[in-house]
Amino acid sequence: MDFYRARKDDFKYVKYKKSLIHNTATIASEGQNIIGVLEYEIKNMEEAEIINFNIFESCREDLIFKGLIDEIDYWNPYLKRIIYNEDNNIINSNVLINAGFIKSSTWILSMNNNIKVFKIDIEEITPGQLIVDETKVNRVNSWIKIPEDIVITCVKIEDKIVCIDGYSRLIAAYNKGFKYVFAYLETNDDNIQFYRTCMKWCEEQKIFKIKDLANRTVTPEEHEKLWINRCQAYLNEHK
Structure with a gap:
């Protein structure tokens, strides 16, 4: 099952x-x-x-x-x-x-968890993704009204807070002019090297802030071909 x-x-x-x-x-x-x-x-x-x-x-x-x-x-x-x-x-x-x-x-x-949600300035979030699915952005854009609607998943790498899930919501928030959103830190560090690599890929393409990602939306097909497949290839290689 x-x-x-x-x-x-x-x-x-x-x-x-x-x-x-x-x-x-x-x-x-x-x-x-x-x-x-x-x-x-x-x-x-x-x-x-x-x-x-x-x-x-x-x-x-x-x-x-x-x-x-x-x-x-x-x-x-x-x-x-x-x-x-x-x-x-x-x-x-x-x-x-x-x-x-x-x-x-x-x-x-x-629910038995010790996860704490915290408020974070969008400018303080480091991207770990090169492109964003425009269909997902349009979908969440229809219901996001206030910053409290957005809770993203992040990891801490050195002094940076890196987003690992919630990019469509983040881009919608940025486009709506929100100054902050809410986040929590993923405590499982099994994939931390992968997230470091994703951050490095972004730095190589001069994607340092969410604003650098805002105009990099693509179709679902392009997103799968250019991003999902790239990530899967990396994970398969580093099993």
Whole structure:
């Protein structure tokens, strides 16, 4: 059984359009079959709410639900809790309990993490990516309204804060004239040499600030060919 964030081909399984725009749907699959979907809404920098859960085949509902919850945690490790309003009547209480939810005025799953979100000036963020997918920028541009809508993932290399995830949101923020966004530091340093290399690639092309990246948006096809494939080739070579 595999769990992942919904891709373009999975959108037919997603109930709410906002889950597509915000990239907040997770998928469970087994082989070639999609067997479940969970959609959620980020309420603020501490809380997310489940808005849809659906099983498409007869299987262990509790295992699928737990796996989909773990996927939310993977993509949003800064969250402190996930909530579910039982008035929606889509999730069995035993499934919630098995996943660690506790019933209060609503169902609450407390996340055990020590990740701290901090405010950061856009000018203080060092790029680690050469180009940005323009389709993703246009998508996030439709819902980003304030700096608090943006939480990016970074690593610290020497005295630099280097972004490793969230570039479409960063470019949208820059284009909207935001002076700051919010970020958290990735604590797993297994890929730190890769991030150093990405930063070096940027320096070679004189990309030192987010403003240097703002006009380097490309089509999804170009992004995959010029950036994703380059990164994958590096990672394969340095296994």
